[in-house]
Amino acid sequence: MKLTFLGTRGYIDPTTSRHRRHTSTLVSYRRRRLMIDCGEDWRQKVHDIRPHAILITHAHPDHAFGLQEGSPCPVWATAESWQAMDDWPIEKEQRHVLDKRQKTDIEGMQVEAFPVIHSTRAPAVGYRITAGRVKIFYVPDVVWIEDRNEAFADISCYVGDGASIDENLVRRDKHGNLVGHTPVRTQLTWCQKEGVPRMIVTHCGSQIVAGDERKVGAKLRAYAEERGVDAEVATDGMEVVLR
Template sequence: MKVKSYAGSLKLTFLGTRGEVEARSRRHRRHSALLVQCDEARIMIDCGTDWLGRLDAVAPTAIVLTHAHPDHAAGLAEGAPCPVYATKVTWDLIRRFPIDGRRRLPLRRSIMIDGVRFKVFPVEHSVRAPAVGFRVSADDGCFFYVPDVAGIPDAAHALRSINVYIGDGATMKRSMVRRKRRTAIGHAPISSQLDWCEKGNVQRAIFTHCGSPIVRGDARKLNAMLRRIGHQHGVEARFACDGDSLSFADSGYRRW
């Protein structure tokens, strides 16, 4: 069977930017989810509890899951209106969800989803619900999306020649990483992720899946602090807010 080649311009919309925290704000109200648009494709990455019963407004043509934690997958507990892509271990963990269009994500390989290329990278975050990050590409750009991460074992490959890194905004400088069964679990601080970007020559970074201090904090001061830390690593960095969008055609970033 011939695989459809990708074409068109990428547009990203941050549907939600809040992590699994009780805090909410106007800027970070719903669980982190990203809408990837390219031609007719409307691919939703992650679908947490906040999205249960709300998918009609998104109208996704496909849903792709990073892992099985509730803030990333529980919005599918009553089913899905489109095909859903997940790794085998994630499908095992959400096997009771009444989803008809189940698709398997191959680890360390590329897969075309509605004409957009996804390459699947295992990342360190959880032992019970192993996570992946996605290297997503179309004609005019490439980005890496990893909203929950303690470490990226193959960071050199995952981040090579990407236009933007979209990472875990749980904590600015305080490490939330611990080790279990020789595996790092939890959340790498933004400062560490910017170090990964510097080593990979990534010049732009956006942080989603925001933790309580960022959700509750002063946006102006937090973004100023993030810009300073990013500048130390040679990276233009900012926080995403619900409704923000990024167009690869003109490199434009705007807030709705």
């Protein structure tokens, strides 16, 4: 399995050459390409990626609005996300509903959607993806993962939410529901508890994008070493091969 981090920036104003485009990742296996998320700054550029299929984690602008003018390939999303994308000009035969906790074969890879807490307006999922012997879990926006022990079982890499390294961005909405983003520090603890050896940080927030790269890197390494996890921040264009 090869991961190509097409974009790694969250829904923030700051940009750099290393974090320029909205978060999207291409998962490649046996010449098939599965694109996860297609935010608004991928509009009209998604055709250049030539994915065989697109997965949507949730229908926020930086994860789905690149499809508002249509899609070059089949799109897979949960029923809740399709409700938000219902009037977009995506051909009927290209629309596929992905049931939660149902293992589904997409382009030769097994995909399973796990509900996560992030937003009440745009319910989100994370994806457990299996390609051959390699298993990963991918979730760019998260407060909490339901059935985390099953989501993380026997995975070699967790690709998680980089909105914050250690600042608390979790809050309650007017109905008392938790929303927002859990810090990387806490996500590394999840990896420690579930025996996941590696974390790659994407969907980077201002603490990473606008911060001092050396200081941010040192802080991340310290948190990771304390928990016995290898960790790194993804950058636009970065490629990682997992075996």
